Amino acid sequence: MAHRQDQQRRASIHDVASRAGVSAATVSKVMAGVTTVKPENAQRVLDAIEQLGYRVDPLASDMRRAKRRIIGAIMPEFESEFFGQMVTQLESLAEQRGYTLVAASSRESEARETEILARMHDWRVAGVVLAPVRNEHGPAADFMKANGMTGVLIDRVLSDDAFDTVSADSAAASAEVARELIGKGHRHILVVGLGEQAATVRARLDGFRTTALKLAPDVRIDVVLAETDVEPLRAQLRDYFDRVEGKGRGARPTAVYSLFLKGTLVALSEFRRRFWHCPNDISLVGFDDAEWMQVTWPAIAAVVQPVRQIAGHAMEALFARIEGGEGPPVARLEPCQVLMRESVGSPGNGPHPGNRQ
Amino acid sequence: MAHRQDQQRRASIHDVASRAGVSAATVSKVMAGVTTVKPENAQRVLDAIEQLGYRVDPLASDMRRAKRRIIGAIMPEFESEFFGQMVTQLESLAEQRGYTLVAASSRESEARETEILARMHDWRVAGVVLAPVRNEHGPAADFMKANGMTGVLIDRVLSDDAFDTVSADSAAASAEVARELIGKGHRHILVVGLGEQAATVRARLDGFRTTALKLAPDVRIDVVLAETDVEPLRAQLRDYFDRVEGKGRGARPTAVYSLFLKGTLVALSEFRRRFWHCPNDISLVGFDDAEWMQVTWPAIAAVVQPVRQIAGHAMEALFARIEGGEGPPVARLEPCQVLMRESVGSPGNGPHPGNRQ
DNA sequence: ATGAAAGCGCTAACAA
DNA sequence: TTGTTAGCGCTTTCAT
Numbered sequence: 001m002a003h004r005q006d007q008q009r010r011a012s013i014h015d016v017a018s019r020a021g022v023s024a025a026t027v028s029k030v031m032a033g034v035t036t037v038k039p040e041n042a043q044r045v046l047d048a049i050e051q052l053g054y055r056v057d058p059l060a061s062d063m064r065r066a067k068r069r070i071i072g073a074i075m076p077e078f079e080s081e082f083f084g085q086m087v088t089q090l091e092s093l094a095e096q097r098g099y100t101l102v103a104a105s106s107r108e109s110e111a112r113e114t115e116i117l118a119r120m121h122d123w124r125v126a127g128v129v130l131a132p133v134r135n136e137h138g139p140a141a142d143f144m145k146a147n148g149m150t151g152v153l154i155d156r157v158l159s160d161d162a163f164d165t166v167s168a169d170s171a172a173a174s175a176e177v178a179r180e181l182i183g184k185g186h187r188h189i190l191v192v193g194l195g196e197q198a199a200t201v202r203a204r205l206d207g208f209r210t211t212a213l214k215l216a217p218d219v220r221i222d223v224v225l226a227e228t229d230v231e232p233l234r235a236q237l238r239d240y241f242d243r244v245e246g247k248g249r250g251a252r253p254t255a256v257y258s259l260f261l262k263g264t265l266v267a268l269s270e271f272r273r274r275f276w277h278c279p280n281d282i283s284l285v286g287f288d289d290a291e292w293m294q295v296t297w298p299a300i301a302a303v304v305q306p307v308r309q310i311a312g313h314a315m316e317a318l319f320a321r322i323e324g325g326e327g328p329p330v331a332r333l334e335p336c337q338v339l340m341r342e343s344v345g346s347p348g349n350g351p352h353p354g355n356r357q
Numbered sequence: 358m359a360h361r362q363d364q365q366r367r368a369s370i371h372d373v374a375s376r377a378g379v380s381a382a383t384v385s386k387v388m389a390g391v392t393t394v395k396p397e398n399a400q401r402v403l404d405a406i407e408q409l410g411y412r413v414d415p416l417a418s419d420m421r422r423a424k425r426r427i428i429g430a431i432m433p434e435f436e437s438e439f440f441g442q443m444v445t446q447l448e449s450l451a452e453q454r455g456y457t458l459v460a461a462s463s464r465e466s467e468a469r470e471t472e473i474l475a476r477m478h479d480w481r482v483a484g485v486v487l488a489p490v491r492n493e494h495g496p497a498a499d500f501m502k503a504n505g506m507t508g509v510l511i512d513r514v515l516s517d518d519a520f521d522t523v524s525a526d527s528a529a530a531s532a533e534v535a536r537e538l539i540g541k542g543h544r545h546i547l548v549v550g551l552g553e554q555a556a557t558v559r560a561r562l563d564g565f566r567t568t569a570l571k572l573a574p575d576v577r578i579d580v581v582l583a584e585t586d587v588e589p590l591r592a593q594l595r596d597y598f599d600r601v602e603g604k605g606r607g608a609r610p611t612a613v614y615s616l617f618l619k620g621t622l623v624a625l626s627e628f629r630r631r632f633w634h635c636p637n638d639i640s641l642v643g644f645d646d647a648e649w650m651q652v653t654w655p656a657i658a659a660v661v662q663p664v665r666q667i668a669g670h671a672m673e674a675l676f677a678r679i680e681g682g683e684g685p686p687v688a689r690l691e692p693c694q695v696l697m698r699e700s701v702g703s704p705g706n707g708p709h710p711g712n713r714q
Numbered sequence: 715a716t717g718a719a720a721g722c723g724c725t726a727a728c729a730a
Numbered sequence: 731t732t733g734t735t736a737g738c739g740c741t742t743t744c745a746t
Contacts, residue, residue: 010481012723023733028725036731055479059416059425060723063738068416079441087435088462100476102459105445119457122412124367269652277654292649295626297634369739380717385741395715417739420722 011052020048031056058100071318072120072128073103074113074140076156080261081290082305083131086154089311090129097319099126108133113140121147127318131155135199136165152318154310158199159331164317166332168305170200170287171207173336177257177285177303178211180338184346186255186283188220192237192267193259195225204259204287222253230262237270254347255283261290264300279345289339298342309334368409377405388413415457428675429477429485430460431470431497433513437618438647439662440488443511446668447486454676456483463497465490470497478504484675488512492556493522509675511667515556516688521674523689525662527557527644528564530693534614534642534660535568537695541703543612543640545577549594549624550616552582561616561644579610587619594627611704612640618647621657636702646696655699666691 017024022041029037030045037045048054062068071094075083087103094101102125106113110133117140120128128151132138136157144151145162157165181189191208193201205223212219224240226233244251258264264286271282278284278298285301286293293300313332374381379398386394387402394402405411419425428451432440444460451458459482463470467490474497477485485508489495493514501508502519514522538546548565550558562580569576581597583590601608615621621643628639635641635655642658643650650657670689 010478014723025725025733032725038731041731055475057481057723058476058479059481060420061725063417063420063723064725066738077441078435078444079438081436084434084436084441087460088464091462100459100480101461102457103444104458105448107445118412119415121367122415123457124414124416265648265652268649272652272654272656290649291622292625292647292653295622295629296649296653297629299629371739382717382741389741393715398715414739418741420739421741423722
């Protein structure tokens with residue numbers, strides 16, 4: 001017995017036309033809602049469409065119109081809540097405008113990023129939403145520029161001279177984290193980050209440092225910045241803590257601010273290895289929220305990025321350009337929300353007083 | 358100053374042809390690696406391609422060949438690690454074969470699922486990898502059948518009479534969880550699930566129950582199954598615990614087995630609300646692993662689904678069908694790994710002995 | 715070894 | 731009001 005034996009050719013516009021006794025052009029007009037078609041014929045066309053289950057082939061249609069209703073989205077990864085939500089949002093916004101979203105992941109590789117972009121260019125996508133691996137000055141943005149592609153840059157970007165950018169207001173959020181930690185009395189804070197994502201991480205670091213120093217000039221801020229990957233960061237963090245512990249009690253920071261999600265995980269796992277508990281032994285705040293952070297004990301404080309706003313404004317900007325909008329690129333920063341949860345306390349409450357209940 | 362002023366038309370095959378002084382057909386042949394082209398001409402074509410930066414338009418190409426090198430993937434959501442990894446894998450496997458993956462999320466809605474499928478059919482995708490919202494007997498599978506689409510069903514499926522299926526071996530994994538919990542001495546266990554995903558949840562529940570009862574006929578297994586959504590589950594779980602607590606000490610289960618990820622989160626958050634700590638107050642194992650589970654304190658035991666295997670075999674099966682493979686549908690079950698972490702202990706170790714260190 | 719012609723499924727001018 | 735014509739960019743016979 002044949003698998004998918006009913007694989008008959010789908011009805012084309014000509015099938016509809018001949019069944020309705022009109023030309024293909026007329027069918028096309030009916031589908032486009034052109035009003036100059038004689039009602040009687042329109043009805044015959046509609047009937048034929050219904051009977052044949054006809055639907056336009058969007059690709060063939062785009063082909064002729066020389067404008068494809070496809071938006072490309074390139075994300076560094078699909079595995080995180082942030083980018084997962086981002087893709088979901090973008091998908092839905094593209095659909096609302098009758099476009100299809102084609103998403104691809106660069107897997108944190110700039111080479112792959114450019115490759116994907118080239119493929120999207122081959123597809124002649126109407127526009128691209130690019131969340132660059134590194135920042136707005138990578139090869140991908142250059143490629144887009146060189147090929148006259150329409151696009152918007154999001155997330156790990158600040159501003160660009162060729163493309164609109166939309167990202168979270170990292171600096172403001174970090175300033176708020178600084179206010180919170182300083183306010184609770186922390187005077188020795190470790191900041192953990194990934195240097196590769198230059199622009200954003202720098203904004204977060206500076207935003208934090210500036211405000212912290214303003215509020216408490218005596219604050220000590222240590223920084224552990226891994227260059228490229230997460231595993232080296234784990235090692236560096238371990239070394240760091242070994243070193244400060246070697247200097248005896250009091251040399252250890254009382255709080256950690258992680259500038260990105262994986263850093264938060266690494267910090268937590270390092271705490272675990274040392275049997276430190278939040279917030280008694282050390283406080284923790286992370287940039288980027290995740291569902292699990294509110295159900296662990298203790299719940300982890302986090303900076304929540306406004307995914308919907310970022311997606312919304314990115315698509316708005318993109319479609320404005322697609323529809324011919326001119327003018328200099330605009331750089332948007334969307335405000336974050338800082339959720340201070342139980343992982344943050346005041347220093348000097350003594351080590352691990354055990355579980356309260 | 359014009360935005361994207363360099364938006365010149367991209368070079369077409371005809372541009373290459375005229376520059377090389379040959380016909381479009383010849384260019385096409387060169388690109389296809391046909392050997393009958395005079396080397397000299399081939400070289401001229403290659404040069405022209407190089408100079409113009411020519412690349413074929415894959416859509417136009419597919420159009421003519423009447424077979425589009427596009428694979429559709431429909432996932433219930435993008436936000437979870439599991440489906441994120443799945444999409445990443447599928448993307449990479451499709452690429453390896455020169456296909457493009459177009460992923461869409463049904464957002465846990467069967468109506469939307471069918472809608473997306475129809476759109477993919479409009480696109481004339483070569484095949485579809487569908488992770489149904491509910492199970493293999495939904496409207497989406499019917500649609501695929503009715504329209505002679507080629508596809509593979511994954512994840513929330515057991516077997517189907519029309520499509521190949523690939524999923525995790527839920528029953529075997531659950532049996533192993535049962536062995537572990539019974540082995541540790543648990544005799545009163547709560548199982549938490551979502552009834553909607555009928556097939557899979559049933560397999561997990563039965564696999565667990567059967568083995569547990571075999572090993573310890575006196576075991577008491579309570580079940581809290583919400584029908585559709587997570588929030589009702591939260592309420593039901595709260596009620597359940599209120600009820601058993603009302604009956605005094607000893608009426609409370611000593612372990613919880615959650616049949617899906619969100620259930621694990623709900624269980625954890627409920628524990629938190631009651632100031633119960635794992636594993637001293639209660640043990641916890643969840644179906645589905647996540648990165649954070651190994652860094653929390655305690656680390657959460659979990660069933661790890663073999664994402665790569667599922668994706669790999671799904672694509673294998675799909676391409677076999679695309680290439681005309683016949684024969685009855687096959688149902689694959691991929692073995693899971695059960696990671697027993699600190700959230701599981703033995704019952705009766707007394708309540709919250711505080712932090713060891 | 716090569717190119718002309720036909721056409722995938724559709725739409726946009728233009729004529730009728 | 732409608733149909734004819736002419737492609738979009740490509741590939742594939744099929745003559746030459």
